[in-house]
Amino acid sequence: MKDKKYSTKTKALSIVMNIIGVVLFLLPIHIDGKWTIMLGVIADYIMKYFSDFLPLLVVTIGIVSTILFIIQKILKTEIPFLKMLDEGFVWTTIKLIGFTFLVMAFFKVGPEWVVNEDTGLMVLNDVLPVLIVWFFLAGFLMPILLNFGLTEFIGVLLSKIIRPLFKAPGRSGVDAVASWMGAAPIGVLITLRQYEEGLYTQKEATAIATNFSVVSIPFSLVMTKMIGMEHMFLQIYGAMVVASIVTAIVMVRIPPVSWKSDEYLVDSKVDPDETIPEDCGMIEYAVDQMFDRAEKEENPFKLIKEGIVSVFEMWFNLTTVIMALATLAMIAVEFTPLFYWLSLPLQPILQVFGMQQIDLAGPSLLVGFPDIFLGPIVGSGIEDEFTRFIIAATTMAQLIYMADIGALLLKSKLNINFFELVLIFVLRTIIAFPVIFVIAKLVFMTV
Numbered sequence: 001m002k003d004k005k006y007s008t009k010t011k012a013l014s015i016v017m018n019i020i021g022v023v024l025f026l027l028p029i030h031i032d033g034k035w036t037i038m039l040g041v042i043a044d045y046i047m048k049y050f051s052d053f054l055p056l057l058v059v060t061i062g063i064v065s066t067i068l069f070i071i072q073k074i075l076k077t078e079i080p081f082l083k084m085l086d087e088g089f090v091w092t093t094i095k096l097i098g099f100t101f102l103v104m105a106f107f108k109v110g111p112e113w114v115v116n117e118d119t120g121l122m123v124l125n126d127v128l129p130v131l132i133v134w135f136f137l138a139g140f141l142m143p144i145l146l147n148f149g150l151t152e153f154i155g156v157l158l159s160k161i162i163r164p165l166f167k168a169p170g171r172s173g174v175d176a177v178a179s180w181m182g183a184a185p186i187g188v189l190i191t192l193r194q195y196e197e198g199l200y201t202q203k204e205a206t207a208i209a210t211n212f213s214v215v216s217i218p219f220s221l222v223m224t225k226m227i228g229m230e231h232m233f234l235q236i237y238g239a240m241v242v243a244s245i246v247t248a249i250v251m252v253r254i255p256p257v258s259w260k261s262d263e264y265l266v267d268s269k270v271d272p273d274e275t276i277p278e279d280c281g282m283i284e285y286a287v288d289q290m291f292d293r294a295e296k297e298e299n300p301f302k303l304i305k306e307g308i309v310s311v312f313e314m315w316f317n318l319t320t321v322i323m324a325l326a327t328l329a330m331i332a333v334e335f336t337p338l339f340y341w342l343s344l345p346l347q348p349i350l351q352v353f354g355m356q357q358i359d360l361a362g363p364s365l366l367v368g369f370p371d372i373f374l375g376p377i378v379g380s381g382i383e384d385e386f387t388r389f390i391i392a393a394t395t396m397a398q399l400i401y402m403a404d405i406g407a408l409l410l411k412s413k414l415n416i417n418f419f420e421l422v423l424i425f426v427l428r429t430i431i432a433f434p435v436i437f438v439i440a441k442l443v444f445m446t447v
Helices: 009-028 038-049 054-075 089-107 118-146 150-166 174-183 184-196 202-209 217-226 230-251 281-294 302-335 338-343 346-350 357-366 374-379 385-398 402-410 416-447
Strands: 029-031 035-036
Touching: 009 118, 009 150, 009 174, 009 281, 029 038, 035 038, 035 217, 038 118, 038 346, 054 302, 089 184, 089 302, 118 184, 118 302, 118 402, 150 174, 150 281, 150 385, 174 184, 174 202, 184 202, 184 357, 184 402, 202 416, 217 230, 217 302, 217 374, 230 357, 230 385, 230 416, 302 338, 302 357, 302 402, 346 357, 357 374, 357 385, 374 385, 385 416, 402 416
Parallel strands: none
Antiparallel strands: 029 035
């Protein structure tokens, strides 16, 4: 490797911005009795003090984005921001359904299956406010984490571990930690941003987004409380982590992930190759890659402009889509026997594994597909702790939830379709379940 001199300004900018990035996205903080990250603290603060305003903001975003979307459909302008909103027939239909649901839920006018505390109102008041706050913070602050060399530094250090196990770059460790300590959608957004910047191939980005965006510690604690197993949180979370690692090792090697392309979306500003030259040490090369990336950010203040565009792109493109997909999924859970019917083939298998109340356990393992909290809600009615342990850990390991991650992936440039998401959800469940079962057996042998 040729020696390259970096200016003091470049080194200082890289070090300072990366410290800020670590503090915001990766540093664990224990506050109010729970582990989170600084970004989570800021998000909780916003949601606490603006909770009454956020549903109105959601509806406003939905109305404005729909008006601009219709204008673009009619006028076919060349304005970049409006062109971004234009869609084909399928997404146009989904957006208009989402807009209709938003208006119905906000004004509480319409059929019961939409204007219900467990369907449209839940998505409007509980799901979307959380997501638009995270989108806002991520849009502005993600460049601090991604644009000044931290992911390059970590990528070099972890490449010899992550690449052979998960067929992914070492930099993907950042995505996983951000999900683990903050929120799974943050990990997905980081992955998608790096894919759009040419740092991941389509296959790598798909593998990372569908395997590394694990449920965060704060969300997991809430889930264990909902199913009445908070006294075994560490055992359940540990089982989920082990099962997720095993699942990821398998999933990256089979369809639909293995079907994806090895091509990059665009040419990157930096070389995504993390191979360490023979004439260079690991730390030396990691530092060099970090400064090399930071040097390409000639004007950090342009990141403010990019942040504003990024926030509005996520808000205007995703709000009505998430409202439509999440509400329809919740309607299927609350007003149809769909998930009970789907669980019927599972019930004899669950009985063989010694699970109790399989009429509840079966649906509990499937209803997480629409929303992460549905599995624990349905499973909370089961008396047997062994069964509830397996449901809690398996639900966490499934990872694909249409109310957030699923909607993000469908609208991304990864070209993942709905049927692939269903297949990933089913395969993750099949692989994770026996691993969690074995761990649960060992845990309950010692209790």
